[in-house]
Amino acid sequence: MIIDGTGKPGFAGDIGVNGDRIAAIAEPGTLQGRENLDVSGHVVSPGFIDVHTHDDRLVLIDPAMAPKVSQGISTVIVGNCGISLSPLLLNGKQPPQPLDLLGGADDYRFGRMAEYIEAVEAASPAVNVAALVGHSSLRVAAMGDLNRPATDCEIEDMRLMLAAALDDGAIGLSSGLYYPPARAAVIDEVVPLAREVALAGGVYTTHMRDEDDFVMESLEETFETGRRADVPVVVSHHKCAGRRNWGRSVHTLQAIEAAAAKQEVGVDAYPYAACSTILLPEWVDESIRVMVTWSTPYPEMAARDLADIATEWGVSQKEASARLAPAGAVYFDMHEDDVRRILANPLVMIGSDGIPHDQHPHPRLWGTFPRVLGHYSRDIGLFSLEEAVRKMTSLPATKFRLKDRGRVTAGYFADLVVFDPATVMDAATFEKPIAPATGIKTLLVNGKIAYSNADESVSGRSGRFIRRRAIGSN
Template sequence: MTTGNHVPDLVLTGGLVVDGTGAPGRHASVHLRDGLVRAIGGEPPADARRVDVTGRVVCPGFVDIHTHSDLTLLSDPRALSKVHQGVTTEVVGNCGLGVTAPEQPDLRAAVSYLDLDPSVEWSWRDLPGYLDAVEAARPGVNVAALVGHLVLHARVCGFADRPASAADLDAMGGLLRDALDGGAVGLSTGLVYAPLPFVREDELLALASVVAAAGKVFTWHVRSYEDGLVASVEQAVRVARGTGCRTQISHLVSVGRRNWGSVRRALDLVDEANADGFSVGVDIYPYLHGNAPLAQLLPAWAQDGGPATWVPRLRDPDVRGRVRTAWLDRPTTWDEIMVSWTARPEPDPAVGRSVAELADELGIPGDEVVLDLLAELGTGVMMTAGGRSEDDLRAVLAHPAAVVASDGLALDPAGVTGAGMPHPRSYGCFPRYLTRYAHDLPEAVRRCTSAPAERVGLTDRGVLAPGAPADVVVLDPERLADRATFTLPHQFAAGVDLVLVNGSVAVEGGDHTGALAGHVLRT
């Protein structure tokens, strides 16, 4: 139908239009012109190019508000793993992680989760400069960015365990205001990523006040998703109540069998805040395993000083003994933790193996396996972690304040970012949700489109309406499926027949056209 160039006049006929608002679907033609939706229904121009999509669903492109594609979009701007599942807008800068202080060597190590391609040069110095770099790369999807709290705190306070002074808070607030004025959609924090575990609540309140004054969003990777989940959500809600800041609680789960069911109390806290007039939302991906740096298992005190300090510290027998003691009462077991990627040359035989399997093979305890990996690789090792409940997942997905977000990255299966065994959510999050957990298609599409867009202030995305940007997905409900698995993750979704980004065809018949029509979205 197209070579990937912009299509001036295109009409999709015969499909079921699900417009992203939650309204019932209706059979109507969708007329696209000059990168916008011109009309839904009515009689299109006689000379328009028509594409018959009978038997398929026509909906807005998915708006993925929780991603870590900050650097992978610069490695391969096509965003292949995302656009092939129908994502047309990515929000980066989540979990407090950011890439806007390249002059700090420790920062690049601290956010190595994002840094899969060493050839990507950090040539910018602030968030507007980063957005300029993304724009120059001509991304294949739309991109918006949050300000990473880790960057703000590390710039002002470093990586040591020390409270921020009043002057420090003023400095961070100034940096945050500059970034928000430069187009960021909000602020994110990640209170498990050093040095953020050392942050006090007065810092969170101060930064939330800046975000609230700008009318933007504050997203939270809370302090604990294990035994401390409820207390951690209480803190996020307390800050929302204290500042009036629009708040988003990221990937709400409870980890460890003894904690199953605690998400229901967390959702009660969200309901109570919303009933009192505050704006608190949650997001989740439809899987029972998470994915994070292995270093996230370390106690906060063990990460004091940043990676350059804590990595060699893990060779000290006394430090290792203290860490092992801290792990005695962990809510998950070593057979629930799998090594998914390392910075070693491929193939690394540790990748795809659980810690328990590696321990049996090496004849040492699982905690020693983990400490050895961290002492060797520092932040250069990722894990996939289980210990979650299907009932909890369904409770969050069904909650009225919940939206769907992948927590994944835009990956190229044939490129450098296709290494290891990453979480399959990067390839299949949205098809998996729609086929396994959605009971009402219009409402399910809303939770993937207009609802997440609204949470982060992207009010012109996520709907099919006259005048809206032509971010459009055509799905075949008979074939729609997530094909990525934990052992074979680099597989595109099936049944995503057509994807348009700002009116240009990016995916057609399962193939990427080469179109790079995404916009950088500055608010």
Template sequence: MRSTTPATRLILAGGLLVDGSGAAPLRADLLIDGEVIAAIGDRRDMPADVPVLDVSDCIVAPGFIDSHTHDDGYLLVHRDMTPKVSQGITTVVTGNCGISLAPLVRSEVPQPLDLLGPARLFRFATFQSWIDALRAAPAAVNVVPLVGHTTLRVAVMDDTDRAATAPEMVQMQALLTEALEAGAFGMSTGTFYPPAAHAPTEEIIEVGLPLRSHGGLYATHLRDEADHIVPAMEEALQIGRALDCLVVFSHHKLAGGNNHGRSQETLALIDQAARLQPVCLDCHPYPATSTMLRLDRVRIARRTLITWSSAMPAAQGRDFADIQAELGLDDEQTLERLAPAGAIYFLMDEADVERIMRHPLAMVGSDGLPFDQHPHPRQWGTFTNVLRTLVRERGVLPIETAIHKMTGLAARHYGLADRGLLRVGYRADVVVLDPARVTDRATFEQPVQASEGISGVWVNGQRVWDGQCATGALPGEVLSRAPRHA
């Protein structure tokens, strides 16, 4: 079911067009007609009866593509997608880190699947049924869906603390095939997490075999992003070669003080691999990450902030170290008192973050956890944080490069044939922003705050953000992938 909002006809006049390709900005007018960009040039050559919006003090860019999200369930519950459209995002990639909402029906789910939202959302026995739900009640943004290997394991196996048997791998293959035929762009893994930690490389390759015939991609939250990151990366590259598919290194980072500076090593490995096989990465601009509460992360982080705790709700927003001191317990006992819980870990180095963000294969992905009660600010501010800190304040990236990473580069990697660039005939996913004012307001202390300086966002030609709030339009689509080599 598509939105019934009347088709848009609008000229965005006088803006500085940053077209998503990485090319230098160009001042021009842009005509939106229905769902597409109908013309780019001089408005005097465009139809005279079309309304004109003066954006001469602004940048006009393609809508931003959030390359790494966990919005699978949020799309169904909060269809206006305010955390995303308020920072210029028009498309979200779901099902990352091995966890997708479908195919799985459970009244209770193990961590980290609970990061996707309450158990009642896990009601889709097939990937197609989830896709059908998104199409019946579309959100404000487009969706690029992935299916999670961890979800497949939980759906099929009675015990995930072991490798899958041959019959179980056949069942997972069948579920993956169904998902790919329903529209999944590929499969993700999260062998860092308990439900998939016992899956050997051979299992992932065997389960992932349908990716070959369907042209799907492989996105991975590595087994280790700390001391053993290089072997973990080599495993992912081996899987990509075996399945003849693109490898996406999710939220690429170096965790813990022992590994600060090693991005030079890991990015060199990516450069070497890219000469032999398709590979890319996503990242965000913060020196902190967020996931379930884990002792191994607590012990290498310089600070751990609790985002939620089922056993101790009052811990939300407090530092783990303060809670530990208050309780008079060791770290293991403190974790037992808090679990299940989520946390933000300050364990990355700013120089690594900037180096990774500058890499030519690096896309921008928020990796936000939308149902966290005290979320990481990346859910509300990743893209505007890049524009504020890395572009305007530090000069790490020129504006056209930053927007390329948010748009055209991501569209190319994910096979979105008619999005990610300002081109005549492309779908009208467009953002208008004030380069002098655009800023994230979400902080670690107050993370639920909309950005400033995003004055308008259009998805498939309909305005979903008016500069102050979501408009209520729900024109998002579940997207289809183009052939990998198209």
């Protein structure tokens, strides 16, 4: 069965691939090639596009990209939440949190996006890579004091760095206004940068200023930024965090839909009721579970609950988190009803937001896309299989303007995934988060096999860096 990514009903057929492109779609049994792959009884869809990743360094140091290809992911978008490896040259200085989620001082060695692109192409990853420029990375590069708004001169310095990165091939700008390096940034700092993105035909994504009590105000700031800059905006990993805000997705989605009727708005989400980021005392709410994912001074505490550590040490959870720092954590701060309501919305794309360098990562790194297909589509019936695939393929390709990707259509790139709709399922759990999914059979990236669960020796690396100049309307 071919599920073409558009949301239309699946249909039986043959797919012909010539080089890196889909050459033909035909009636079943009518095409013959030099090499034939019989996938009867399975689904073939476009390769999945992970719109929200922190794989900036992973594609360089582990280009086989096992956590992604084993899910059927053919394209990753890096540089999210205001954090990107480029353009930022630290010259031996340690990056502030959360930039350390990507690596240390030696990893921030790309003063221009062109240098990062060259490194990605030299690594030859198994997946395609498109890159956003992180606003926090620009701030670190341009400012000595991050605890204030940028001056006009500093904004101009950031704009010039951003313009150069866009010229090199970046697809847009991301912000992380929630995080310490960018909290002091005001909308008048972000808008000039977003305008630069608009001139280049790119997109602006944001980890908003607040996803908790002030989620509605943060949504309005996001929409206003898009309107003032005349740029498409994407709300990253939309959620209603904290017990006080459970159920508010009814209202946030209404606000998003109203804005989307007037301007270009996108949303991504992951299929879990827990988030993962750095561990800060101010974010610790003792009414919810917090699990440590890594700690520099206490690496043995990874995978343990913060409450248990605090009890063992005879301190509060906030004090325990301060002792563990720098550290990361999973926060079980969402309600399942909100997760389902957000995932089901037609505007919402799927993004893993996996953090690959955590010692004990959130299971979304390995399980996001099969979980949507297996748990939420097949088992829960939240949406059809065709709609699940659309959220992972043509919708993100359109929102991020990835030309000739995201659909099973003649002339498009042959990014194709074969999966068993009856058995596809995530295997990663919060207790054992590193586990490949079941039911993903084969992945082709640019016409070559990148993954096969029947032959572990197959690990083709035919991914490409997708430059902005190659972006156009689908």
